[in-house]
Amino acid sequence: MAELFERLERFYDAVPRDGAHTEDFGGLVLFVRDGPGWPFYARPRLGAAAPPSAADITSVRARQRAIGAPEAFEWVHEVTPDLLAVARSAGLAVLEAPLMVLDPSALVTPAGAEVRFLDAAAPTFAADVAVRRAVGAVGFGTPGTSTGLAGPKERDAAVLPVSPEELADERRMMDAGRRASVLGYLSPSPPDPDLEGVVASGILQRVDDVAEIAGVATLPTARRRGLGAAVTAALARHALDNGVDLVFLSAGSDDIARVYARVGFQRVGTACIATPSVFPTA
Numbered sequence: 001m002a003e004l005f006e007r008l009e010r011f012y013d014a015v016p017r018d019g020a021h022t023e024d025f026g027g028l029v030l031f032v033r034d035g036p037g038w039p040f041y042a043r044p045r046l047g048a049a050a051p052p053s054a055a056d057i058t059s060v061r062a063r064q065r066a067i068g069a070p071e072a073f074e075w076v077h078e079v080t081p082d083l084l085a086v087a088r089s090a091g092l093a094v095l096e097a098p099l100m101v102l103d104p105s106a107l108v109t110p111a112g113a114e115v116r117f118l119d120a121a122a123p124t125f126a127a128d129v130a131v132r133r134a135v136g137a138v139g140f141g142t143p144g145t146s147t148g149l150a151g152p153k154e155r156d157a158a159v160l161p162v163s164p165e166e167l168a169d170e171r172r173m174m175d176a177g178r179r180a181s182v183l184g185y186l187s188p189s190p191p192d193p194d195l196e197g198v199v200a201s202g203i204l205q206r207v208d209d210v211a212e213i214a215g216v217a218t219l220p221t222a223r224r225r226g227l228g229a230a231v232t233a234a235l236a237r238h239a240l241d242n243g244v245d246l247v248f249l250s251a252g253s254d255d256i257a258r259v260y261a262r263v264g265f266q267r268v269g270t271a272c273i274a275t276p277s278v279f280p281t282a
Contacts, residue, residue: 004101004268005079007246009046011210012074016040018178019169025059027052032067036165041072044080051082057090061276070275077270084272093277098257099269102236102247106264109237113200113230117238118181120171126162129170132181134158135201139217145228145255148220151194155219177242180204182234184218184227200227204235211239213249228256233263 016031020040023030027048031040042060044052061071073092075083076099087094118128137158142148162170173179184200199222203215213235218227232249239247250271251257257267 001078001268004246005076007210008076008099008248009079011207011212012043012076013046014207015205015212018173023063025063026050026056028056028060028073030060030063032069035169036163037169039069039072041070041074043074044083051080052086054086054090057087057092061090073272073274075272077272087272087274091277092274095252095273097250097252097271097273098254098267099271100249100251100257100260100265101268102263102265104240104245104247104264106266107233107236107240108229108263109233110226110229110263112186112225113227114185114187115230115234116183116185117234118174118183120174125171126167128183129162129167129181130159131155131198132183132201132203133160133162135183135198135219136215136217138219139200142220143252145223145259146220147223151219151221152196152199155198178206180206180235180238182231184231186222186225186227194221200231202228202231202235204239206239206242206244209244210246210248211244213239213247216249228259229263232260232265236263 019035019037020031020033023032024045027045027050028042029045030042033039057073064071073087077084077096084094118125134155138150138154142150181203182201183198186195186199188195200218201215202213205212205214213232216228216231236247249260249265251260
């Protein structure tokens, strides 16, 4: 298990470095994005002499506010166990997410859903990236596994233009084998406007022989139909077929973790994600 966590730590440290520079704050390292794109986070610094302190957290948060980045921290509890109490004492709310690893021999591909990988050379690439992001925005805007009212109409309203710089970055990552993206569809009979078009999405991030599945989202109107599992299984199979031997993800809750368990993932620990509490302690 120690070797597994070491590989995960190296992955977490490597992923942001392709598009960011680093700033050290004691036991923490802050990844500062260079150019457009989703901002990164701070996490425990590899090789630090001491675990992160409350003062380190305070310094990072001040820097994040200064550069307009979210005050966000991520770590694996089993690797840095003392950070949970320190983060909470510093006024952060911590999501304790099931950290899950794929058993390749147990990978199951659910039936009943169609998935399509994004093609960086396709004329629809810009539109595909935009709709993938829109599905994620709507899906994560209503978290959980329960069905709801938000569907294709809300997805279409959430579609925003993707800048040429962001598209170039997406293409570069895909061409280098560092990223894969999937769109999920249903074909209900009779046709249902609440299930029309792209209703699920997800991405895969890869560094060497380790890959993380992230951003798996389903429109609330299309939930409970196996789409999240289908998207996850497709990305996992893609990773295995391309030389990855460690595939992992973080589930947003125990209910979501049960979806991934049905595909072949097993819980190995806890991924912590900290952001400012809505009830600050000071």
